[in-house]
Amino acid sequence: MEHNSNNFSNENQINEDKEKTEDLGLTKASPQSNDSNKSKSKLSGLLSGIFGGIISAVIVTLLFTNNIIPIQNEETGTAEAQATEDQNNAEFVTTMSVDNDEISASNLEEVSEAVVGVLNLRRQSIWTTSEEAGAGSGIIYKKENGKAYIVTNHHVVDGAEEVEIVLNNEERLDAKVLGSDELSDLAILQVDGSKINRVANLGASSDVKVGETVLAIGNPLGMEFANSLTKGIISGLDRSVSVDTNGDGVADWITEVIQTDAAINPGNSGGALVDTDGNVIGINSMKVARSEVEGIGFAIPIDSALPIMEQLETDGEVSRPFIGISTAPINQVPPQYQNNVAVPDDVEGGMVIADVEAGSPADEAGLQQFDVITKINGENVTSILELRKYMYSETKVGDSVTLEIYRNGDKQEIELNLSKRNSI
Known part of the structure; x- marks a missing residue:
């Protein structure tokens, strides 16, 4: 990427652009550094306690609010009325449970298995074996001629000396980087397809509408929370976001993305943003990371990603x-x-x-x-x-x-x- 000539001392513009980038607080959602692993066990215990309390409170609130646990009325309540109400409530609970099971099991199980972990491996010295430098996510989008192909983010594999993918059953496979593109933040990996049983269904991002329910699938905080699903909505379409592709603090590219409030955390990069039918409509990429901001994440629309993916797969680069x-x-x-x-x-x-x-x-x-x-x-x-x-x-x-x-x-x-x- 070429920048302004040294003939023009453009320090004011650089500082101004840097301030804009820092103010927005954009951060790539991956790779997740290994440094966070030291606190994972403590985090797991804390989360268990917190989640237990929150889930209990939410369930109790919902049950009373929806009258699933009926509040007894001594003046009008009868055994027959109570039995009828209990039956109606039981039918309501059954219906809701079936609907939720259909969404999570039928439509999302397959795409979840097609979302894999992507490990960026590097050597600390010539005498050491390769160690995990970061972890992200990837989507198996094609299986052909004994090979399987995974799309992930460029920043997930950037600088890697070796790359491995981690399947849903925790099996690891060596991966070859066929091509990677900094501007689109996309990379294509190839692995032996004999162990691959699931391939994601690619949808059309042009069909989605603001307010539709979506789910983000990936590996937040590394492989300990592999194949996590978070739920949200499409918050905005065709968002133009200025990004710093080379890390110099100056915005040098504008990317068109889908905005969602589904939680996207470090390690989610390269994972799938899917609709309720389990179709991939985006590739999770980054979020706004500021203390006063919640629920502003971004995904690369699958429609704009596909032409880039094809070039990277066949040519190893994007011709511009x-x-x-x-x-x-x-x-x-x-x-x-x-x-x-x-x-x-x-x-x-x-x-x-x-x-x-x-x-x-x-x-x-x-x-x-x-x-x-x-x-x-x-x-x-x-x-x-x-x-x-x-x-x-x-x-x-x-x-x-x-x-x-x-x-x-x-x-x-x-x-x-x-x-x-x-x-x-």
């Missing part, structure tokens, strides 16, 4: 067009260079070219330092995020695009042929 420039927003150009940037007063924004890579499409098209890009194919460009988003979603390698630029205050149109590379 690039221009070959580094840029800075026009309002962030350092004072010592502002005299080199001339645009009419009615131009409200644009990207100033800081550097042109030799031999790139930009170089071949004749773009120059201090040119101001204001539009691409008629679409306004005011930030590198907008430029990348348009390039990677609306164009492909081999396309020609028209850039509207200002050079020395004069408007020009430049035709540019896009070639292949993984960054602009």
